[in-house]
Amino acid sequence: MFLGTYTPKLDDKGRLTLPAKFREGLADGLMVTKGQDHSLAVYPREEFTARARKAAAASRTNPKARAFIRNLAASADEQTLDGSGRITLSPAHREYASLTKECVVIGSVDFLEIWDAESWAQYQEETEAAFSAADDDDILSGLL
Numbered sequence: 001m002f003l004g005t006y007t008p009k010l011d012d013k014g015r016l017t018l019p020a021k022f023r024e025g026l027a028d029g030l031m032v033t034k035g036q037d038h039s040l041a042v043y044p045r046e047e048f049t050a051r052a053r054k055a056a057a058a059s060r061t062n063p064k065a066r067a068f069i070r071n072l073a074a075s076a077d078e079q080t081l082d083g084s085g086r087i088t089l090s091p092a093h094r095e096y097a098s099l100t101k102e103c104v105v106i107g108s109v110d111f112l113e114i115w116d117a118e119s120w121a122q123y124q125e126e127t128e129a130a131f132s133a134a135d136d137d138d139i140l141s142g143l144l
Helices: 020-026 045-056 063-074 091-096 117-133 136-140
Strands: 015-017 030-034 040-044 077-079 086-088 103-107 112-116
Touching: 020 040, 030 045, 030 063, 030 091, 040 045, 045 063, 103 117, 112 117
Parallel strands: none
Antiparallel strands: 015 086, 030 040, 030 077, 040 112, 103 112
């Protein structure tokens, strides 16, 4: 399970060190894709495969399903952690997520998200009121 917030720095070669507590869950390989809200999503390989198969089962006549599948598959980059626990983020991924040196890695239960630090702070500010007003019944019933 991926939980918590961490602030690693992106190096000049586009490498990002993932938090040590997440490395075991990613040891068998990982996939980096475009995430939502201009973040990057990092999935363990098995989780990505399951999500991709589920997405591929959607009707290709549905324009939203086609767009989702295309973006997910076209932006996927298979990686393995190097000996220092780093991954290399492609120029396209860095541009998509507006990544600079200051990054934020958050656990999202079954995957990780990588955010530009300023974008993450802005996102938190914009969504804090809705989070504070939500109750467990809203979340559990899928109303959020």
